[in-house]
Amino acid sequence: MSDYAIGVDLGGTNLRVAAVGADGNILARTVLETEVSRGRDEVINELCDAVTQISRQLAQAAQKSSVEANGALLGIGVGVPGLIDSETGMLLESPNLPGWNDYDVQGEIERRLQTSVILENDANVAALGELWLGAGRGMDSLCLYTLGTGVGGGLILQGRIWRGWNGMAGELGHVNVEPQGHACGCGSWGCLEQYASAKAVARMAGEALAGGADTELREVTNGALDSLAVYKSAMRGDPVAKKIFERVGRSLGKALAAMINGLNLPLYVVGGGVSAGWDAFAPAMFDEVRKRSFVYAGTTGRDGQALGGRQRSTRIVRARLGGDGGLFGAARLPMMGKALAGVSPAVSSPARPL
Amino acid sequence: MSDYAIGVDLGGTNLRVAAVGADGNILARTVLETEVSRGRDEVINELCDAVTQISRQLAQAAQKSSVEANGALLGIGVGVPGLIDSETGMLLESPNLPGWNDYDVQGEIERRLQTSVILENDANVAALGELWLGAGRGMDSLCLYTLGTGVGGGLILQGRIWRGWNGMAGELGHVNVEPQGHACGCGSWGCLEQYASAKAVARMAGEALAGGADTELREVTNGALDSLAVYKSAMRGDPVAKKIFERVGRSLGKALAAMINGLNLPLYVVGGGVSAGWDAFAPAMFDEVRKRSFVYAGTTGRDGQALGGRQRSTRIVRARLGGDGGLFGAARLPMMGKALAGVSPAVSSPARPL
Numbered sequence A, B: 001m002s003d004y005a006i007g008v009d010l011g012g013t014n015l016r017v018a019a020v021g022a023d024g025n026i027l028a029r030t031v032l033e034t035e036v037s038r039g040r041d042e043v044i045n046e047l048c049d050a051v052t053q054i055s056r057q058l059a060q061a062a063q064k065s066s067v068e069a070n071g072a073l074l075g076i077g078v079g080v081p082g083l084i085d086s087e088t089g090m091l092l093e094s095p096n097l098p099g100w101n102d103y104d105v106q107g108e109i110e111r112r113l114q115t116s117v118i119l120e121n122d123a124n125v126a127a128l129g130e131l132w133l134g135a136g137r138g139m140d141s142l143c144l145y146t147l148g149t150g151v152g153g154g155l156i157l158q159g160r161i162w163r164g165w166n167g168m169a170g171e172l173g174h175v176n177v178e179p180q181g182h183a184c185g186c187g188s189w190g191c192l193e194q195y196a197s198a199k200a201v202a203r204m205a206g207e208a209l210a211g212g213a214d215t216e217l218r219e220v221t222n223g224a225l226d227s228l229a230v231y232k233s234a235m236r237g238d239p240v241a242k243k244i245f246e247r248v249g250r251s252l253g254k255a256l257a258a259m260i261n262g263l264n265l266p267l268y269v270v271g272g273g274v275s276a277g278w279d280a281f282a283p284a285m286f287d288e289v290r291k292r293s294f295v296y297a298g299t300t301g302r303d304g305q306a307l308g309g310r311q312r313s314t315r316i317v318r319a320r321l322g323g324d325g326g327l328f329g330a331a332r333l334p335m336m337g338k339a340l341a342g343v344s345p346a347v348s349s350p351a352r353p354l
Helices: A040-065 A105-113 A122-135 A198-210 A227-235 A240-265 A273-292 A294-299 A322-336 B039-066 B105-113 B122-131 B198-210 B227-235 B239-263 B272-293 B294-299 B322-336
Strands: A004-012 A014-020 A026-033 A073-080 A083-085 A090-091 A118-122 A143-148 A150-157 A161-162 A267-271 A315-318 B004-010 B014-021 B026-033 B071-078 B083-085 B090-093 B117-121 B144-145 B151-157 B160-162 B267-271 B314-316
Touching: A004 A040, A004 A122, A004 A322, A014 A040, A014 A322, A026 A040, A040 A073, A040 A267, A040 B122, A073 A105, A073 A122, A073 A322, A090 A105, A105 A118, A105 B071, A118 A122, A118 A322, A122 A143, A122 A150, A122 A161, A122 A267, A122 A322, A143 A240, A143 A273, A150 A227, A150 B239, A161 B071, A198 A227, A198 A240, A198 A273, A227 A240, A227 A273, A227 B160, A240 A267, A240 A273, A240 A294, A240 B026, A267 A273, A273 A294, A322 B122, B004 B039, B004 B122, B004 B198, B004 B322, B014 B322, B026 B039, B039 B071, B039 B105, B071 B105, B071 B122, B071 B322, B083 B117, B090 B105, B117 B122, B117 B227, B117 B322, B122 B151, B122 B267, B122 B322, B144 B239, B144 B272, B198 B227, B198 B239, B198 B272, B227 B272, B239 B267, B239 B272, B239 B294, B272 B294, B272 B314, B314 B322
Parallel strands: A004 A073, A073 A118, A143 A267, A267 A315, B004 B071, B071 B117, B144 B267, B267 B314
Antiparallel strands: A004 A014, A014 A026, A083 A090, A143 A150, A150 A161, B004 B014, B014 B026, B083 B090, B144 B151, B151 B160
16 A cells, blocks of 8 residues: 555535545545534544544555555645645634634644644645646646635645745635626625625526516525526526626636736636536636637637747636545645645845835 | 846847846946847847947956956846747747747857857846846745836746746736726737826827816827826826826736735836836725735735734835846846746646647
8 A cells, every 4th residue: 555645624514534545546534514613622623533533444444455554644634714824834814714713723633643734725725636636637837716605716836835925825716807896705896706606606696586687596495596506597598597607707717817817827727616517607708718818819729820839728627626626635735745835935034114 | 256147138129238247236238229120130130249349348347447357257148028938049929029920039149149048038037137136135026017118027936937838927917907998909908008008198198188188288299198298297286197197006906906816925016117107106006906905905904913913014116127127137047047047837748638
């Protein structure tokens, strides 16, 4: 058996733990509900129990198959939603984990399990997972959008997580797509998150109904009017539902165009629950990107000559690992080592005042 | 005398050449008009003559001062407007240098001068110059906007030029700021370039006059209605001119917010001719960035608690090197060496089709 690492994906509702071999195979896994309300100590207890249990499972499986002995445990990687101090492993802020602000998650797990732990932002580990085993296999840079309840993002530049100066890079859900658009929780208006998240899809459906639109969505019972219901309706040809997903696509296309123009990466990956609606939003997304990005158009044929025959197309694709991207990415962290996993820009002297 | 390099800033109208010491001091310099109409061979001749002349000047100065002998020439760095293949040094495309497409600029200069040459995009070298000796001194990452006739951009990540996959990174002038805005030469509408370039300022002034606006700009003779005239008028309090520069600021703020949310760099620098109007556009720019960027606001006080006391503000400042940024950056290239100067994301396997 090859060496392995344990990946933990600690979300606001689920706690997923898996032992992953250096070859990318899952050796054992478990999913628990995260009972956030019981407090952080309880959640950390459950997390540590789950890791211990996974390790035991692994030892038993190795005994049964009576083939090789287990490889070495390379460490534990933990993906959490929130802002992390990558130097200390402190969780500085997490809207989804109330009461966890300024909590030394990494140190606490290390103390309990006596193993080295690497803490990382959940969108960043999902991006790393896609690079390692998903849509970005074989590439060294990509940008991931996660269209979930909100919209998150992760950047991998030359094989390493780009955390940014304060660990706040990849806030792609708050890129503006409608200058005078819908108010966002961040304090701005018209952020991508207000048009491309699951919450936004449901909100836009509600707005259409309130406006008296003629749509089969009216027959969906109110509580079930979620992004999946709207997607299914769009695929059945309902014009209102189609229009909502077109708006998802146009908004995402605008946001993507800005990053493509700025970074010129080879690959942009769209994941998260809403990405299941790919067929309904992708045509509008591609149309918008072609119009809005000089760079995208220049690498995909509109002006192919410009590259002197070097046809290296910018690609925008769906994520491949579904909900497991974060789990794989978390397990990948200890395999890469802390120093290699992520980078942040630095100052070699104190910042001067403005 | 310390070792030195020769920097060349080859623009559509000027050819600037300087010998720059490893300590950043200019040892000799010259500026010529670029007579683009005489053809690329003639321009390359003039460029090589200017380099030879600078070298001679340097040798004479060293003799006269009779102090130390010259240091070693580390190489020649050349900044050009356009898309470059960084592996071969080919200029693939340059709207400002007609007839230069697919021209081996680097190889041609190397053949003539028998010295190693590094070719790089002009906005990229300007960004490198600002990092080395300008607004970014002591930092290792920054994003530069050049507000000139058009709007360009350059990214330095961890001390190195970020070229992107096809050398097209930093097309920051084509980030969308008005979804239904003014048509842009790139094929899109409402690009930053249509609101924050010198050409855009003059156009907006013309639009205001055509619309019958009550403004002192009406007294400016038509040919002289450039961005400087509008800036001066704004600083004298003309409401129409002030509004134009407010639009410059709002547009730039929106574009900046997207990059700040995405990359979370410590520093964003605004250069180019229009940056002389900083006093007129900066207030609106900062206002917009504070509203539009979760990350900026989070690092500059709106929600300072969020960073657990780590007050590392994102800074947006004017470029410090004026028109010399490109010259210094070009000279810096051979000092860093080709491999260190720039990086591009790569694929370790051929890209798969969609």
